Amino acid sequence: MKRSYRYTRGAMAAQHARGAAGLALTAGPLALLHPAPAVALALGAGAALFLVYCARSVLRHLTRIELDEAGVAARGPFGAAIRWEELRSVRLDYYAMQRDRSGGWMQLVLRGARRSISIDSGIIGFADIALTAAREAARRGRALDERTQAHLVALGIRLDAAADAAP
Amino acid sequence: MLSYTARRILIMIPTLLVISFLTFVIIRLPPGDYLTNRIAELKSEGDTAALEKAAFLRHQYGLDRPFIVQYATWVGLWPGDHGFSGLLQGDWGWSFEYDMPVKQVVGDRLMLTFILNLTTILFTWAVAFPIGVYAATHQYSWSDHGLTLLGYLGLATPNFLLALVLMYLANVHFGLSIGGIMDPHYLGRPWSWDKARSVLQHLWIPVIVIGTSGTAGMIRRLRANLLDELQKQYVVTARARGMPPFRLLVKYPLRMALNPFIADIGNLLPSVISGSAIVSVVLSLQTAGPMLLEALRSLDQYLAGSFLMFLSLLTVIGMFISDLLLAALDPRIRLSGGATK
Incomplete structure (x- = not known):
């Protein structure tokens, strides 16, 4: 059965706002304040980074993640698909802005033979996607690193249950 | 990322x-x-x-x-x-x-300060790293106790006091004046090989003076971090599986023990410029620290303000670099904190 997931409106609005603010704070001074070459270089690099960030936000807005028995796919502009047989690795990272590393977000990176798909925890059903990916990785004997295992546990996913569920 | x-x-x-x-x-x-x-x-x-x-x-x-x-x-x-x-x-x-x-006022003082403090940092790492690793892997041996004692002595001795003692000993016993970061006649003159050689000849004393407490502190921290890692389950398991000790040490525990040092880059960058202000005054070093102190004293607002802003910029950039490195090397959740999503 095919399952489809999209990023939440709140998560997308926050991403767009961050992108716009970043562009305003970097490209704005670059265009208006005639900065020194070293400062211009730093502002230019920042503006380029926020341009990429904005472009990625738009792509994410237009993308939905689909899961089925055959594999995982990101449907939308520049989409990608990975068949479960081609799944090489599953990595679950955690990033936080605060020093105590609380209040952060997770990122699931699925690598196939040729393509990889990166999914942020702002998507509805993130835990479901992570569980399915971990289960499929376990079915195919792909080892998950210690970090990914700890993050799955933090998401409430029991690894032994994921492995048991694998036929 | x-x-x-x-x-x-x-x-x-x-x-x-x-x-x-x-x-x-x-x-x-x-x-x-x-x-x-x-x-x-x-x-x-x-x-x-x-x-x-x-x-x-x-x-x-x-x-x-x-x-x-x-x-x-x-x-x-x-x-x-x-x-x-x-x-x-x-x-x-x-x-x-x-x-x-x-x-123009700052001139090559920033460059001299940068050279001095960067050399100090390199000295600190070069000395502390092998000693810290040795002390952790030979815990409670005589050499560990001896190094620990040396470490405490280094931590307990203020840099400026060490500078005064060294100046006194060099003057009284060897008739040497070890103040300054180069021979006085090179001051304010353009850079040349002779000037660079003079800086290198004078550099080792302030490097030792400024670097001693940092080295001692780093030895203590590296030893403690590494001991924590060496007692973890995965190290015991790897040992039991017959992994060669050196490879095991370098591949996992040492890497994890370095995290606090990466986190410390934020503090390191500004100290490259301002870290040696008091010692510079004592040793009459022509670096940025004494100039900053003088600018603050005389209310020379743009000189002081630009200095402070530059130091703050270095701190913020240092924090940024260390956060990026930590996020890249160890994007791990702290389970007690919990994930929100």
Whole structure:
């Protein structure tokens, strides 16, 4: 059965706002304040980074993640698909802005033979996607690193249950 | 990582703006300013034209403008009489005391300070790293106890005191003067091989003086971090599976033990410029620290402000680099904190 997931409106609005603010704070001074070459270089690099960030936000807005028995796919502009047989690795990272590393977000990176798909925890059903990916990785004997295992546990996913569920 | 980097930069820019504002507030906090004090001196000397001169200088340096305009002009967010000309445009302002641009006043002091403190950091790492690893892997041996004692002595000895003792011993017993960072006749002269050689000849004393406590501290921290890692389950398992000890040490525990050092880069960068101020005064080193102290003392606001802003910028950049490195090397959740999503 095919399952489809999209990023939440709140998560997308926050991403767009961050992108716009970043562009305003970097490209704005670059265009208006005639900065020194070293400062211009730093502002230019920042503006380029926020341009990429904005472009990625738009792509994410237009993308939905689909899961089925055959594999995982990101449907939308520049989409990608990975068949479960081609799944090489599953990595679950955690990033936080605060020093105590609380209040952060997770990122699931699925690598196939040729393509990889990166999914942020702002998507509805993130835990479901992570569980399915971990289960499929376990079915195919792909080892998950210690970090990914700890993050799955933090998401409430029991690894032994994921492995048991694998036929 | 893109998301993380973007969010980190988004925090960094307003942080720098707030810091620049606070810096400007702080350097303007003491009552009066350099010109007021200078004019008072002129008046006390019977200079009747002092008031006119004060008005002229105040207007020339923009000190008669509202505070917020002065700040915005200093940063380069607001045009002055000659268009945008502030920190963002690479103009560090005017030093009242030296009566020349701050950039010119600072001259190669920043470069000398950078060389001195970078050498100190390299010395610290080069000495502390092998000793820390040795002490951790030979816990409670005689050599560990001896190194621990040395470490405590290094931590307990203030840098300036060590500098005074070394100066005294060198003078009394060897007849040497070890002050200064180069021979005096090279001061203010352009860089040459002879000048560089002179700097290298003088460099080792301040490097040892400044680096001793840092080295001792780093040995203690590396030893403690590494001991923590060496007692973890995965190390025991790897040992039981017959993994060669050196490979095991380098591949996992040592890497994890380095995390606090990466986190420390944020503090390291500003200390490359300002870390040795007191020792520089004691050893008469021609570095940036003593100049910053003098600028703060004499209320030379643009010189002091530019210095403080530069140090703050280095701190923020250092934090940014260390956060990115930590996020790349160890994007791990702290389970007690919990994930929100």
